[in-house]
Amino acid sequence: MLQNKSFVRKTKQGKVIKVVREHYLRDDIYCGASFCQNCDTKSARFSSPDSTILVVDTNVVLNQIDLLENPAIDDVVVLSVVLEEVKNKNLAVYNRLRALCSNTLRRFFVFSNEHHKDTYVKGMVGESPNDRNDRAIRVAAQWYKNHLGGPTRVLMITNDRENKRKATEEGISADTIESYVKSLNQPALLDLLVQPHFSEDMEIEDLRPSKKKVIYTEHKPMSEITSGIRCGIYHQGKLRVNRYNPFEAYVGSESIGDEIIIFGRGNMNRAFDGDVVAVELLPQDQWHTEKSLSIAEEDDEEDDSIHLAPNSADDAPRITNLPQGSSINSNIAPSRPSGRVVGIIKRNWHAYCGSLEPMAMPAGNAGIAHALFVSKDRRFPKIRIQTRQLGNLLDKRIIVSVDTWDCQSKYPSGHYVRTIGDIGDRETETEVVLIENDIDARPFSAQVLSCLPPLPWSVSPEDLSNPIRQDLRHLRIFSVDPPGCKDIDDALNCTLLPNGNFEVGVHIADVTNFVHPGTPLDSEATQRGTSTYLVERRIDMLPKPLTEDICSLRADVERLAFSVIWEMTPEAHVISTRYTKSVIKSCAALSYVEAQARMDDSRLMDPVTIDLRNMNTLAKIMRQRRIERGAITLASAEVKFQVDTETHDPLDIGMYQIREANQMVEEFMLAANVSVAEQILKSFPQCSLLRRHPSPTKEMLEPLLRTAASVGLDLDVSSSKSLADSLDQAVGDDPYFNKLIRILATRCMTQAVYFCSGDLSPPEFHHYGLAAPLYTHFTSPIRRYADVIVHRLLAASLGIYKLPTIFQDRPQLTSIADNLNYRHRNAQMASRSSIELHTIIFFRKRPTDTEARIVKIRANGFIVFVPKYGIEGPVYLTMRGEKGGGEWVVDEQQQKIKKTDGSIAYGVLQSVKIHMEVVEPQPNRPKLQLSLI
Amino acid sequence: MEYVSPEGLRLDGRRPLEMRQLRAELGAVSRADGSAVFEMGNTKVIAAVYGPREVQQRSQQLNDKALIRCEYTMANFSTGDRMRKPKGDRRSTEISLVIRQTMEACILTHLMPRSQIDIFVQVLQADGGTRSACINAATLALADAGIPMRDLVTSCSAGYLNSTALLDLNYVEDSAGGPDVTVGILPKLDKVTLLQMDAKLPMDIFENVMQLATEGCKAVANYIREVLIENTKQLENRRGV
Numbered sequence A: 001m002l003q004n005k006s007f008v009r010k011t012k013q014g015k016v017i018k019v020v021r022e023h024y025l026r027d028d029i030y031c032g033a034s035f036c037q038n039c040d041t042k043s044a045r046f047s048s049p050d051s052t053i054l055v056v057d058t059n060v061v062l063n064q065i066d067l068l069e070n071p072a073i074d075d076v077v078v079l080s081v082v083l084e085e086v087k088n089k090n091l092a093v094y095n096r097l098r099a100l101c102s103n104t105l106r107r108f109f110v111f112s113n114e115h116h117k118d119t120y121v122k123g124m125v126g127e128s129p130n131d132r133n134d135r136a137i138r139v140a141a142q143w144y145k146n147h148l149g150g151p152t153r154v155l156m157i158t159n160d161r162e163n164k165r166k167a168t169e170e171g172i173s174a175d176t177i178e179s180y181v182k183s184l185n186q187p188a189l190l191d192l193l194v195q196p197h198f199s200e201d202m203e204i205e206d207l208r209p210s211k212k213k214v215i216y217t218e219h220k221p222m223s224e225i226t227s228g229i230r231c232g233i234y235h236q237g238k239l240r241v242n243r244y245n246p247f248e249a250y251v252g253s254e255s256i257g258d259e260i261i262i263f264g265r266g267n268m269n270r271a272f273d274g275d276v277v278a279v280e281l282l283p284q285d286q287w288h289t290e291k292s293l294s295i296a297e298e299d300d301e302e303d304d305s306i307h308l309a310p311n312s313a314d315d316a317p318r319i320t321n322l323p324q325g326s327s328i329n330s331n332i333a334p335s336r337p338s339g340r341v342v343g344i345i346k347r348n349w350h351a352y353c354g355s356l357e358p359m360a361m362p363a364g365n366a367g368i369a370h371a372l373f374v375s376k377d378r379r380f381p382k383i384r385i386q387t388r389q390l391g392n393l394l395d396k397r398i399i400v401s402v403d404t405w406d407c408q409s410k411y412p413s414g415h416y417v418r419t420i421g422d423i424g425d426r427e428t429e430t431e432v433v434l435i436e437n438d439i440d441a442r443p444f445s446a447q448v449l450s451c452l453p454p455l456p457w458s459v460s461p462e463d464l465s466n467p468i469r470q471d472l473r474h475l476r477i478f479s480v481d482p483p484g485c486k487d488i489d490d491a492l493n494c495t496l497l498p499n500g501n502f503e504v505g506v507h508i509a510d511v512t513n514f515v516h517p518g519t520p521l522d523s524e525a526t527q528r529g530t531s532t533y534l535v536e537r538r539i540d541m542l543p544k545p546l547t548e549d550i551c552s553l554r555a556d557v558e559r560l561a562f563s564v565i566w567e568m569t570p571e572a573h574v575i576s577t578r579y580t581k582s583v584i585k586s587c588a589a590l591s592y593v594e595a596q597a598r599m600d601d602s603r604l605m606d607p608v609t610i611d612l613r614n615m616n617t618l619a620k621i622m623r624q625r626r627i628e629r630g631a632i633t634l635a636s637a638e639v640k641f642q643v644d645t646e647t648h649d650p651l652d653i654g655m656y657q658i659r660e661a662n663q664m665v666e667e668f669m670l671a672a673n674v675s676v677a678e679q680i681l682k683s684f685p686q687c688s689l690l691r692r693h694p695s696p697t698k699e700m701l702e703p704l705l706r707t708a709a710s711v712g713l714d715l716d717v718s719s720s721k722s723l724a725d726s727l728d729q730a731v732g733d734d735p736y737f738n739k740l741i742r743i744l745a746t747r748c749m750t751q752a753v754y755f756c757s758g759d760l761s762p763p764e765f766h767h768y769g770l771a772a773p774l775y776t777h778f779t780s781p782i783r784r785y786a787d788v789i790v791h792r793l794l795a796a797s798l799g800i801y802k803l804p805t806i807f808q809d810r811p812q813l814t815s816i817a818d819n820l821n822y823r824h825r826n827a828q829m830a831s832r833s834s835i836e837l838h839t840i841i842f843f844r845k846r847p848t849d850t851e852a853r854i855v856k857i858r859a860n861g862f863i864v865f866v867p868k869y870g871i872e873g874p875v876y877l878t879m880r881g882e883k884g885g886g887e888w889v890v891d892e893q894q895q896k897i898k899k900t901d902g903s904i905a906y907g908v909l910q911s912v913k914i915h916m917e918v919v920e921p922q923p924n925r926p927k928l929q930l931s932l933i
Numbered sequence B: 001m002e003y004v005s006p007e008g009l010r011l012d013g014r015r016p017l018e019m020r021q022l023r024a025e026l027g028a029v030s031r032a033d034g035s036a037v038f039e040m041g042n043t044k045v046i047a048a049v050y051g052p053r054e055v056q057q058r059s060q061q062l063n064d065k066a067l068i069r070c071e072y073t074m075a076n077f078s079t080g081d082r083m084r085k086p087k088g089d090r091r092s093t094e095i096s097l098v099i100r101q102t103m104e105a106c107i108l109t110h111l112m113p114r115s116q117i118d119i120f121v122q123v124l125q126a127d128g129g130t131r132s133a134c135i136n137a138a139t140l141a142l143a144d145a146g147i148p149m150r151d152l153v154t155s156c157s158a159g160y161l162n163s164t165a166l167l168d169l170n171y172v173e174d175s176a177g178g179p180d181v182t183v184g185i186l187p188k189l190d191k192v193t194l195l196q197m198d199a200k201l202p203m204d205i206f207e208n209v210m211q212l213a214t215e216g217c218k219a220v221a222n223y224i225r226e227v228l229i230e231n232t233k234q235l236e237n238r239r240g241v
């Protein structure tokens, strides 16, 4: 049956046109009940004839998606009219609803009522689209009722009074979501309900409307925002809140071409991190009032947590927290535009992990309590929730969703979603880390696992006879990795040629031989993007059989590899490069320590040791050459835990030692990555996946320069080469000084990122840290998806396989690169959080005295860096609360804090003795405290 | 953008392998020797055929076969935004050429030397798949004019969106920017006379999409044959045979 839908639409140019679309009505749309006699039941979801089938309306889905996701709610009909409306209003909720519908464990069924011949309704004259859609929902509910009949009860769920009244009139049972949930007799479910107006009964003492304080400015209406953006008064962009200072946010605006800084929650005006907002610039004379604003306003929430020392600018606060009242800052700081949020164009609200602020159990009140939820991620404000299980929740990690934030409330209102576990419990906290960083740690689905080759797997005669594959089993190939490494993705060989040159091969696990484009396995890996390494566990990108067995280049077994083979002179000049798929048989899987020991033991003269020494010599030359080109030797404080295999508790903690053997392997991996980058870019200039490292701006290096200047060190940052040279010359009296300066330099730089070569011009491909014009990732395909893509590109460039179709789709390639950056970043954040978590667990029973370095001076003390444990945090000279104290003064120029009588002074980079101890100022909230001895 | 829902329905309610509703009418222009209106959903095309007749410009006359000329236009009111389209722009010149070449391949031109056949095609309403509709209308009009043909030529398009092959794209699907394969076939001889695509598609997917478009052509051919038979029956009735 055919219907024509006609409607009037405004085009982008502002012309009004009439659009006519065909709309086909069908008789092959089924009800989804497996007990139905008349319908095809292939994709049916409802199994029991005497259940209650719920027909939900759009607002119920939009407001109560957390409730719908709870398994207590099932047998739900999702009408296509509802889906469409939800999609237009909130894409995130739409995706969650879609996930529910496709989840075979749940009974959610999509009924395409808009294309069913009996349930399609035509808009009537004078009827608003909303009324028409409400009617469509009623018609569909009615149809279900008549169609299923028998013992099945069809219940329409709507909170719209008018719609409910009409439904009852038409003989359809209808109910509000609240009374339906109440009828289920599960009180905990009620916490999941979004309360329509609950901020009002919060301020019990302040009920008189005239007394209600307006805390935030009203958001501008949408029409005003759109016109304001068009004529340039407002600027649109995504708000990013500083991870380390939640009172500072940035909005990248295309119309200004610069980032607008937003200081303070007042100026952020209820916007959350990730929201798309409209911003108004503040008058220029207010651009530097930031400090007084943010600190005066919310002093009590200032960060005093001890955290892992940042490894790059992405981890560190963007603007250093200068002591209060210093005016020197304002004339050095570049004038960046600051602004305030006038409206929110698109919310990015989702669920947040955290815990309730400790509070006493309230008396009476029918068990309902109001509580403040504190997100673990400091970028988000506290959230008010209502709960009937306060006693249960106080010492738990919970997930909470946000519902509203009106301008009279200091904090947004939300509702409880679920409990993760006890605060401080390792497993609970690890799950929090995973959820916060959006890491999928679920086991692989059966679909994904079905893509794996049958086990036990071994190299087949077909693999050996395959003309694309070279047999390299005769070569003396070995791997060098951290001890206990099971996912070995690289192996090396170094053969002396008769002409005195060396043939050096880097052999990488041939993951793409098993992961084929378009398979469920491939899409899962695309989504995960990378493996995540936590202290006590690893979350794999690929299923374990591939990661630890089939792909892993273990010793004494034949494995498939993708090889880069150079002929090099003894001076490490490359004469030729070739790439081939291969079959190899590693003769030894060495750890860094073993390899180092072999090289150092002059008595050993076995072939592998000689190969190692030759490679080490070559690597040293290559490394020297790279440094001469201007590569910067970065340094970061990496810590290593020794974990109890039984209890997973940390037994020991210490700096990760970097040996020559590490550097040797790293050098060849860098070289392989560079060679592959050149090869793929030559063949596919438009769609290669590369990795670039942007040069740090002057502004980013500012904190480094200031610190260096205060100890009388002059760094030249005009190029990577000059910076590398001045870092080399920065040697102080003590041996650790140079390393410390390098660590400080490293944390000023941003991280390298993946990108699609078609999206940028060649000068932008540059990798600053490595001083390489081209770079990519090829050497770890087992644990990084970027390398999988690069393997496919390399294979295609050699004519081994066709390039998968995805590479022709630039926007999609770009979005894959973006996702890889996002996943990569999250995996790192998760590793860091995991280390922080284990650091606390470790020190809980072990108060320790150690040496620390002052890295930053504050008004009431200083921030120290503890090299041995890689952490940093504040040490207070004056107790918190006693403002200023009066006893201590800060010398901004010299970066020193002195006692007024001049008896004691502390300067930046100075070494101090500190005491580390875990304290519990509030029950169940352990934290690490540093104090001066 | 989701062009095929997880329930397997397209935006207009069709399933991926379904064609839009077809409708055809013969003899819409009484002055022409043959004419037809052909509709594929909301795409509506009228075709009129004049000839075989004397060649108007002597210099163009061919001594061994008939001269086929084709003119394609789009009515100003054929799309939502009414704008005056210049005659003979690149797109219409190209489509004129495509239609002429396709029709030439099936008209038995050698039977009508030194004559001329004019095919006029105008799009009355455009909603995707105009090329195919034009060819189908032209075939019907030629048959209506009684011009000897090797076989009917029918055409249909297919595309590939959301990793699904879709038959007979409408305007919304066509503007998605995905590949759009237009195929023309001689159904009885099972030969392809027209194949157009302006996008990149991997070979295996392309074969699928083309196969689908060919199936579409066959369905159109069946429909056109029915229309012609029905029309002949009516003519017989009118003449009282």
Ligand SMILES: [Zn+2]
Binding pocket: A030, A031, A032, A033, A036, A037, A038, A039, A147
């Ligand atoms: Zn049924």
